[in-house]
Amino acid sequence: MTSLLQNLIDGLGQGSIYALLALGVAVIFGVMHLLNFAHGELITVSGYAAVAAFGSNLSWWLVAPLIIVVSIVTSLVIERVAFSRVRGASEFTQLLTSFGIHIIVSAVLIMSVGASVKTFAEPPWIFDRIDVGPLSLEKFDLLVIAVTAVTLAATTWLLQRTTFGLSLRAAAADFDTARLMGVDSDRVIRGAFALSGALAGVAGIFWLMRAGNTDPSAGIDPMLKGVLAALIGGLGSLRGAVLGGLALGVAEVLLRSQLPSSVAVLTDAVVFGLIAFLFIFRPQGLITVQHAERV
Amino acid sequence: MLLEVDNLTTQYGSIAALRSVSLTVAEGELIGLIGPNGAGKTTLLNTVAGLLEPATGSVRFKGEDVTGRAPDAMLRAGVALVPEHRRIFVDLTVVENLRIGGVTVPAKEREPLLDEMAELFPVLRDKWTTQAGFLSGGEAQQLAIARALMSRPQLLMMDEPSLGLAPILVDVVFDLIVKLRDQGRTLVVVEQNAARMLEVADRAYVLRSGELVVEGTGAELGARDDLFKTFVAGGDA
Ligand SMILES: Nc1ncnc2c1ncn2[C@@H]1O[C@H](COP(=O)(O)OP(=O)(O)OP(=O)(O)O)[C@@H](O)[C@H]1O
Ligand SMILES: [Mg+2]
Numbered sequence: 001m002t003s004l005l006q007n008l009i010d011g012l013g014q015g016s017i018y019a020l021l022a023l024g025v026a027v028i029f030g031v032m033h034l035l036n037f038a039h040g041e042l043i044t045v046s047g048y049a050a051v052a053a054f055g056s057n058l059s060w061w062l063v064a065p066l067i068i069v070v071s072i073v074t075s076l077v078i079e080r081v082a083f084s085r086v087r088g089a090s091e092f093t094q095l096l097t098s099f100g101i102h103i104i105v106s107a108v109l110i111m112s113v114g115a116s117v118k119t120f121a122e123p124p125w126i127f128d129r130i131d132v133g134p135l136s137l138e139k140f141d142l143l144v145i146a147v148t149a150v151t152l153a154a155t156t157w158l159l160q161r162t163t164f165g166l167s168l169r170a171a172a173a174d175f176d177t178a179r180l181m182g183v184d185s186d187r188v189i190r191g192a193f194a195l196s197g198a199l200a201g202v203a204g205i206f207w208l209m210r211a212g213n214t215d216p217s218a219g220i221d222p223m224l225k226g227v228l229a230a231l232i233g234g235l236g237s238l239r240g241a242v243l244g245g246l247a248l249g250v251a252e253v254l255l256r257s258q259l260p261s262s263v264a265v266l267t268d269a270v271v272f273g274l275i276a277f278l279f280i281f282r283p284q285g286l287i288t289v290q291h292a293e294r295v
Numbered sequence: 296m297l298l299e300v301d302n303l304t305t306q307y308g309s310i311a312a313l314r315s316v317s318l319t320v321a322e323g324e325l326i327g328l329i330g331p332n333g334a335g336k337t338t339l340l341n342t343v344a345g346l347l348e349p350a351t352g353s354v355r356f357k358g359e360d361v362t363g364r365a366p367d368a369m370l371r372a373g374v375a376l377v378p379e380h381r382r383i384f385v386d387l388t389v390v391e392n393l394r395i396g397g398v399t400v401p402a403k404e405r406e407p408l409l410d411e412m413a414e415l416f417p418v419l420r421d422k423w424t425t426q427a428g429f430l431s432g433g434e435a436q437q438l439a440i441a442r443a444l445m446s447r448p449q450l451l452m453m454d455e456p457s458l459g460l461a462p463i464l465v466d467v468v469f470d471l472i473v474k475l476r477d478q479g480r481t482l483v484v485v486e487q488n489a490a491r492m493l494e495v496a497d498r499a500y501v502l503r504s505g506e507l508v509v510e511g512t513g514a515e516l517g518a519r520d521d522l523f524k525t526f527v528a529g530g531d532a
Contacts, residue, residue: 163398170384170395176346177382182370182399182446 002134004073007253011139015249016148019242020203021090021226022233025195026241029230030172031192032087035095038101040223042200043207045105048113048215050180054120060209067208068201075197079190087189104217109216126209144206151202152242155195159238164191172236200226228275233234234285245286296355297322298343298374298440298450303352305335305342308519312338314505315352320450320483325476327496327513329489334502336485337379338453345369356450375448377486379455381497385428389419392427392438396445398528405445412441424434433464440471449476452483469495 021039049070053063080103086097097193128139159165170178171188179185200222208214209221229248233240251274256267264269278285298320305313313335320326328336341347343354345366353362356372384392393412397405401434413420416437422430424497424508427438436456452502456472457465465488473495475481493499501522509516516522 163402164392166387166395167398169387169391173384173386174382176366177378177384178395179366180344180346180370180376180378181395181442182367183395184367185365200314 001209003257005203006135006137006238007257008250009135009137010141011147011250011253012246013138013144013249014253015224015246016144017203017206017245018225018229018248019245020148020151020199021222022201022241023152023238024199024230024236025201025226025230026233026238027192027196030238031168031189032083032094033091034083034098035227035235037095037098037223037227038082038105039196039200039226040219040221041078041102041105042197042219043073043204044109044214044216044219045074046201046204047072047117047208047211048109049256050208051120051214060123063258064205067205068198071201072194072197072205075193075200076190079193082192084186084189102223105219106216115216117213117215120208122209122212140206140209147202147206151199154195155199158195164188168195169194177262228265232278232285233273239283240285297319297357297516298483299353299355300339301353301355303342303354305338305347306350307338311350311438313342313349316502316505316507317352318500318510320481321477322449322481323479324481324497325472325495327485327489327492327499328483328485328502329492329499330502330508333504335505336502337454338484338505339453339502340376340485341378343369344374344452346376357462367399367401370446370448370461373445373449375446375451377439377443377451377456380458381435383427383430383435383438383442386427387427388424388517389427389430389438390423393419393445396442399446408445408447412444412523415444432460433467436460436464436468437471440460440468444475448480450483451482452485454485455487456484457486457488465491489523490517497513 008293023035024261025039028034046067049065050063053066056068082097082101083094086093126140129136130139130142155184158170167178167183167188168191170181171183171185175185178188203222224246225248230241231244232247233242233244248271252267252271255270256264259267259270296419297317300318302315303313304311304315304316316335316339329337330336338347340347345364345368348363353360355361356374357522359372361369361372384395387395390409393409394405397408400408418434419438419441422434427435430438440453442457453472457468460468469491472482472484476495484492484496492514493513498510498512499516500507501509501516509522
């Protein structure tokens with residue numbers, strides 16, 4: 001029982017990062033119907049920014065906000081340079097574009113800074129634990145969960161209470177009609193990429209803290225986790241994306257701790273298998289967007 | 296002239312759904328646009344609203360050439376459209392739908408406009424925070440019209456506002472159209488219910504197979520039996 005609770009909290013820590021990544025994927029999908037396979041590049045580029053910042057002796061307290069800024073800017077640049085040019089093209093073209101961005105970012109990094117792994121120091125407290133009764137919790141997990149909760153609350157406020165949020169939701173529901181109402185499509189799309197970049201930035205801080213390094217293909221893993229979690233949640237749904245992320249994190253931690261150690265290395269494979277299973281029985285994901293529309 | 300459409304042709308691929316259509320709308324007029332299914336009425340309104348790009352021809356609004364402008368730019372210029380099938384945002388609440396309609400209006404002017412809509416559409420007032428997907432057909436249509444009015448348009452276009460409504464609600468919609476005209480607003484209304492439209496319209500245009508066939512005052516056209524035969528021939532009773 002205790003170990004189950006322990007695993008659950010560890011899983012929520014891991015899942016929080018996935019949830020933020022998935023939410024960024026879901027925001028872009030909602031507005032543009034684009035499954036953004038370039039989402040992980042935000043973390044790759046942020047990772048190199050972190051390497052450079054640590055090179056100038058900045059501390060994690062300064063690097064963390066820097067990562068968010070770099071992630072937002074990178075997201076906006078990718079939109080401007082690549083996605084804005086294929087807007088209105090088929091969804092397949094946009095999908096290929098997102099793959100292309102990944103390939104180009106990796107290639108540019110390999111040519112400019114090399115293919116080798118760059119390391120930086122994790123914060124000294126990263127493996128500290130706090131004992132709460134019988135539980136021994138990682139400080140890191142608690143921090144991730146708390147920051148994610150605050151980020152999600154801020155995102156909810158933005159979406160529910162601001163004119164930008166309202167425009168974004170309207171555009172996600174029916175882009176043409178939103179434009180008819182005066183919603184500026186450029187502005188709402190740029191806003192969606194900025195939001196997605198900010199969410200990836202927050203996730204990126206923790207991802208990079210944990211990893212302690214980056215390389216030109218560092219974005220693949222976070223991208224896969226974010227896209228998968230968004231798919232698990234049911235692509236149109238923002239709430240689903242968050243739940244999908246948390247579920248993915250908990251499933252991973254549970255499997256890793258419950259499976260015999262010889263199989264535990266295959267956790268990723270088992271998780272993918274379970275997801276494939278989920279899609280056989282619930283191809284729409286966990287949450288279905290409800291439409292009460294009358295014809 | 297508030298709106299001048301000149302020789303407008305709009306195509307879907309290589310097929311022209313609108314062929315060299317010209318019309319004018321003066322300030323304060325209520326213009327009816329009638330014609331059988333597939334005549335190009337929706338295509339015409341959508342082209343003026345900026346959802347479709349015309350192949351040739353021009354649209355002038357308040358004397359300015361606005362041909363090919365994006366829908367949000369057209370709205371800012373003063374042209375609002377209540378689209379075919381209403382297209383309200385079913386996942387948003389009634390008041391959120393109205394706020395989106397007023398997204399181009401400065402925030403502090405939006406609240407008084409909401410009060411105005413609550414007064415003009417009493418049925419909506421009671422459902423302010425209801426998800427719009429749960430409204431009845433009549434309520435949804437009124438929401439669609441209120442949402443378009445939130446931008447304080449100088450020209451309001453409506454595409455079949457009475458479609459699919461029970462007869463008593465059709466009355467409500469026509470009463471509303473007349474009321475809006477009496478407030479001095481300029482309206483272009485597409486209607487299947489031609490006889491009814493001609494009774495209230497100042498002037499009307501009849502479209503058929505993408506072309507304008509007749510133009511005249513509501514009374515003139517209402518008296519012409521042959522027009523109604525056109526509709527029968529067009530497959531619409
Ligand atoms: N998206 C589209 N792609 C291809 N053809 C279209 C499209 N929309 C409409 N059309 C065609 O263009 C012509 C005009 O259609 P439009 O919808 O403008 O007519 P309408 O007068 O509004 O008809 P209704 O009374 O049925 O609403 C029709 O022949 C229709 O089949
Ligand atoms: Mg139509």
